[in-house]
Amino acid sequence: MALSTTDIAETSPEPQGEGRAPLHVAIIMDGNGRWATQRGWPRLAGHRKGAEQIKKIVQAAPGLGIRYMTIYAFSTENWKRSTQEVLGLMKMFRLMIKREAAELSRQGVELRFIGDRTRLDPLLRETMDSIEARTRGNTKLTLAVAINYGGRDELRRAALELARDLAEGRITEDEVDEAAISARLDTRCMPDPDLVIRSSGETRTSNFLPWQAAYSEYEFTPTLWPDFTPGELAEILARFKGRERRFGGVAS
Structure with missing residues (x-):
């Protein structure tokens, strides 16, 4: 059944004024391969350099007010890349x-x-x-790494879980709402991202957090990921603080 206007008002987040830092930042780390190719190096060299930047960004995040961060490391579509690159990435991840x-x-x-x-x-x-298991319970920053992740696949898996719960009587049809779906997603223990950043100049979302990012703000930077610095992250966050997020409402 379609949501009524009242339902939408009750289930949508509250509008937020300017000056608030993003609690959750999600990043599509694009451009590693191009960075390496521009230098005549193997693509994996770009991925290794990109991994070094992740460390710098993670170290800087808490000081910038970020409590949660999700990074897109390997998508369900990335299996289409060369066997050498895929195997190299998997070894590098481990x-x-x-x-x-x-x-x-x-x-x-x-x-x-x-x-x-x-x-x-x-x-x-x-x-x-x-x-x-080793880091469970740490509270300074929660870092979610998306590996073999695709937003549509995540929704498919959530739908299957919801169907099983309905069939086995753990949930009723009346209880199937947005919260029930969110509770079956991979990110169920995290708030939705306030801000999604994509590096390398591409302006598509590439199947990344489609449900969770429905009301996220977006920033697309031309910087290739291996060149992305904590300083640029701070600049993006400063711009974010100047935005008024209305979530379908009207300006106050």
Whole structure:
């Protein structure tokens, strides 16, 4: 049944005035391959440089008022890339996670992974599970890494879970609302992103958090991800603070 005007008013977020820092920032880290190609280097060299930038951004995030961050590391469509690049990325993910586990925990970062893990290598899945357990309960920053993630696939998986719960009587049709869907998404323990940033000059959302980002603000920067700095992030956040978010309402 379609929502009435009253329903929409009751379920939409409250308007927010200027000056508020984003609680949750999501980033589409694009441009690693191009950065390397421009220098005559293998694409994986760009991904390694991009990984170094992630560390800098994560370290800077709490000081900029960010409490949650989600980064798009590998999409469900990225399997179409060359076997060499895919295998190289998977190996890099596993080694980086193992290498950075202690430092992330020391910094108070809770690490989570979103996406469909069933296609990932068992060693990578084991490493992901281990660092999630190790950093659980850290409160300075929650960092969600999207690996084998696609927004449509996430919604498909949520719909299947909801259908099973309906069939087995754990939920009734009257209880199927936006909250019921959100509770079955990979990001169910996080607030929706206030701001989505995409690097490299591309202006598409690439199947990233389509449900969660329905009312997010967007920033598209021409900077390739390996050149993206905490300083540029701070500039983007300053622009965000100047926006009035109405969520379908009217200006106050």
